[in-house]
Amino acid sequence: MTTEYALEAEGLGKAYRMYPGPLQRVLEGITFGRHKGYSEFWALKDTNFRLKPGSSFGLCGANGAGKSTLLKILSGTTAPSVGRYRARGRVASLLELGAGFHMEFTGRANIVMNGTMMGLTREEISRKMDSIIDFAELGDYIDEPVRTYSSGMGLRLGFAVAVAVDPEILIIDEVFAVGDMYFQKKCVDKIYEFKKRGKTILFCSHSLYDVRQLCDQAIWLDHGECRAIGDSVEVTNEYSAFQRHHISEDDSVVGHIEEAPELATRAGEDxxxxxxxxxxxxxxxxxxxxxxxxxxxxxxxxxxxxxxxxxxxxxxxxxxxxxxxxxxxxxxxxxxxxxxxxxxxxxxxxxxxxxxxxxxxxxxxxxxxxxxxxxxxxxxxxxxxxxTKTRDIGLFRLTHEWTEYELAPPESGGQEA
Amino acid sequence: MTTVQSTDGGAVSPSPTESLPDLDALDHAGGGQVSTVAQRDAEGWVTARPPRFHEIVRRVFGFPGLLRRHKDLVLTSVKRDLEVRFSGTILGWFWPLFHPLFLFVVYYFIFVHLLGFKLQGLPESQKSGMGVYMFVGISAWTAIAETLVRGTSSIVDNGNLIKKLAFPSEILPLNVTLVGLVTLLFAVAMFVVACTLTPMWPAPGWALLWVPVILLVQGVFTYGLALFLSTLQVFLRDTLQVVTVLTTVWMFATPIFWVPEVTKRVADYMPILSINPVYHLVQAWRGALMGDVVIPKTPEIAGGLAVSVEAIGPHLAVLAAWAVGFYVLGFAFFVLCQRRFADEV
The missing domain is CATH 2.70.50.60 (abc- transporter (atp binding component) like domain)
Known part of the structure; x- marks a missing residue:
């Protein structure tokens, strides 16, 4: 079963069953599925991709496009309806801020609980405890109940636990939006570090910057269908081009673009x-x-x-x-x-x-x-x-010139003083 | 069991044997989320197909293995569950001890003191026989009933967890079961201490060694039922209501407040009554905690061995048969339906 890919998906799709009422479900149950009382809603259709270890994969698309469904399937919380996927190595996912946190317990207790949920043993957790607390930067709050935390603190704790698992594949749904710039930067650094160590990252965001910056490859999902896949710059370009058309041409669907809720109330043209x-x-x-x-x-x-x-x-x-x-x-x-x-x-x-x-x-x-x-x-x-043709270092080439004066050092100056 | 470090770049499956399914390999890796939602074939592909017969069998009988690998998760969750119930209260950990005590006082007062239910012809040391008889019955029953009611909603109530985290969800009803057993153990400990310190009842002897066995069989029995009911509740929310009603009926159908040996009319129905698995459970508990209680035969009552240490074994054997049946059935049903949980809760 050796393969060079860290994650492969073939024809992956997911249909949710919609029952008009509980009775239909009972009918289906007692007829062993012969009576199909549900209608299907395909949240994800025929998705194919292959990721090599060390690659990062971005998902973009409007709300309800199937991004979260895809991430849920890949993280193993729900089963696909068609198709198959194969993940090599441990998977850790951060699908929701503080999923599995218990509000009444301290941050420390929650690290233990969340960590065991993610498959760590208690021994491993106590070994990693300090580095988790350190990364989350909660200080003395770590021994306070989680309900007293701000949403940013909860995010930091969740992220810290997920990366402490040290997975081969890290799946992150759009959760960064909550953190402040400083922590976002910290997460981004961590993600880069993961990449460098040959780990695979799946990342979903409404922010096209993030997708472009963090990911080599990207997929654009629209109503469950894959509209574009490949190099992240190209995919985000196509997606933003589509968004522009969407806003200017089709007022009726403007409501899908949740990032700009004010657009929904007024015609995009205005x-x-x-x-x-x-x-x-x-x-x-x-x-x-x-x-x-x-x-x-x-x-x-x-x-x-x-x-x-x-x-x-x-x-x-x-x-x-x-x-x-x-x-x-x-x-x-x-x-x-x-x-x-x-x-x-x-x-x-x-x-x-x-x-x-x-x-x-x-x-x-x-x-x-x-x-x-x-x-x-x-x-x-x-x-x-x-x-750059010169060997200057840094972000900018500073305007400068070198010259020499014939001057003695000032009386009180100098570092030896 | 150490964490695979970065140097291998996630290159190969941690499992040395190719035939082993990836799921097991993953479990051994010591980290990462373990999904039991979908089926994984020999090459590691996760597909949409429903579990095959041999996979169900493997899941049902591989559960102790999964439990061993995830013992930390189970222990932490049970501890959390218990803490949620008792931490923050003034009496804290004394609550599970007071509960059975209050129960005993209430039942003793109503049934023995007010209504005059008494077991006739008992020796002086077994004077409070009826009260103790009811107390042991109600303690064992409460563990079952509470587990069934709480267990039924255990998967639905943790819907958010199931949707957002990949973990073996079969431990959710297990937590409830274990919490029920631990609470029962508190009551048992309380009873043993009370018997040793007061002349209320002769302190139980070697028969106490049965307690771990009874707990195990009871655990398997309740867990199997809880698994079945919690799975059903995901698809049919009426289950909880039905369970609440049925447990009340079940309680009265079990000799908790009445003694079958006392009336002739009931004794005639014993073959039917003894189908009831909980009857065997409470009798096993009574044997272990109360020793032998002989009711003398009179013209009005059938009499006989109401409680006996000898009978613990046979009672447990019947219960164990039920337990294995419920466990296999409940687990198989759970495995068949599990892949739809995240979509339904």
Whole structure:
């Protein structure tokens, strides 16, 4: 049974049975299934993929697309209806924040209970206890009942226990949203560490950034069907392209996009939105995503705002390195730029770009007039890849020059003082 | 049993023998969630097919093995269950001791003192015979009834756990069963202490050695029933209501408040009454805790050996037959339905 894959799925599908009433169920039971009183709802259809050890796999799609169903099947809480999958090695999953936590017990007691649920022995848990508490950063709260915890603390504890299992395959449903930026960063670091050690990660998120940043591969599910699968950048591109169409063309389905609940109440057309955004070599029409440090580029953002008086807008462009470090960001609200009209093409020129080599994700954010509320986050179709010909280190090439003065050190200065 | 470290990169199955199913290999790995929801074939593929006959057999009889591997999980859950019930109360761990005491006082007062139920012709040391007879019966019965009622909803009540965590869900009704047994053990300990310290009843002797055996058989019996009922409850929520009603009927059909040897009319029905597995259970408990109680024959009453140490063995044999039957049936039913739990709870 040796195989090079950590996780394989073939034709995986899941149908939920919907019974009109309990009586139908009894009828089915006493006729040994001959009387089928249920209708089927296919939450997941014909899903195929193979993951090598060390890969990370992102799931994206609207709510009810089948992401959680797929993760539930793979983590073994529910059985598939058709198809098959094979996982090699131990699986640990974090499907819900604090699943299995008992509110009246202390964090410490819950570590023991949750740990044994995840298949650890008590001995292993007591060995790992300190590192779990350490990772969760609960301090003295660890001996307080879990009901006194904030949701972020619960998440930290849950995540700490799940990674303490040290699984070969880690399955994480969208749970990060609760944590603060600091903890999110910590989780991301942990996930990177897992990847480096050849472990496989499955990750589901509404945040296309996260999927792009954390995952090599991704799948886009829509109403249980696989719409795209493959390289995470391509898949997220297709998904965000689809989302854009969805918002602008089909008002009736706008409600599916839960990230922007305000869109559901108003027709998508009425709200300000970004139509497209691309990077060009400065002053030319050559679209480019591969540049060398020192090149000049411009980002063009096509926007529409049907009611500029009611909904004034601001636009921001950020440069984020793959480990989620924001390297720089510019915004119209920061520069005092004023929009006019109902549509336009905003250009931000970046002459002599001094970013050093790396891949940068460039989110374009459409804010309200004050630059607080985000109407939309638009991810550019490709990441910006920067190459460097010099050997400078860090994020940016600092403007600098070397020279020498003929000066004695100041009287009180110097480190030996 | 150590955790496989990162160096192998999750390369091979931890199991050296290819023929072993992956499930077992996983269990031995000492970490990771163990799903018993779907079937795994020899190559490790998890498929949609229902369990085959040999897989059901393996699950039913492989349960002690699973229990051994997950003993920490079982112990922690039972401890948690007990703590949930008693921690935070003023009397705390004295509650399970007071419970049987209060019960005894109430039953003794009503039935013996007020209604004058008495076992005639007992020696002076066995004067409180009827009270003790009822107390032992009610203690054993409570463990069964509580386990059945609480066990029936054990899977549905833990729906969130079943949906979100992969773990062997057969331990849920087991927890309830074990909690029932531990509570019963408290009552037994209380009884033994009371008999030793007071002249209420002659202290039980070597027959106490039967207690572990009785507990084991009772455990298997209740667990099998609880498994069956909890599975049924997932699909048919009326089960709990039916169980609540039936346990009351069952209680009165079992010689708890009445002594079959006392009336001729009841004695005629003994062949039917002795089908009842709980009858054998309470008689086994009484034998172990009360010793021999002989009721002299009179024109009005049938008389005979109401309680005897000798009869513990035969009583347990009948109960064990029931226990194995219920266990196999309940577990097989559970295994057949388990893959739909997460969708139904």
């Amino acid at each position: 709200l300000p939105h970004i139509v497209d955004a691309r990077i060009y070599r400065m002053g030319t029409d050559e679209e480019c995503y591969q540049v060398t440090t020192g090149d000049s580029i411009e980002v063009r953002v096509w926007w529409e705002n049907p009611h500029p008086e009611e909904t004034p807008i601001q636009i921001g462009v950020a440069f984020m390195r793959q480990d989620m470090t924001t390297c720089g960001g510019v915004g119209t609200h920061l520069s005092g730029y004023e929009f006019s009209g109902e549509r336009g093409c905003l250009v931000v020129r970046l002459p002599n770009l001094q970013l050093l080599s790396g891949q940068f994700l460039i989110p374009v954010v459409l804010f309200d007039g004050e630059g607080v509320h985000k109407y939309q986050e638009y991810v550019l179709p490709e990441n910006l890849v920067v190459r």
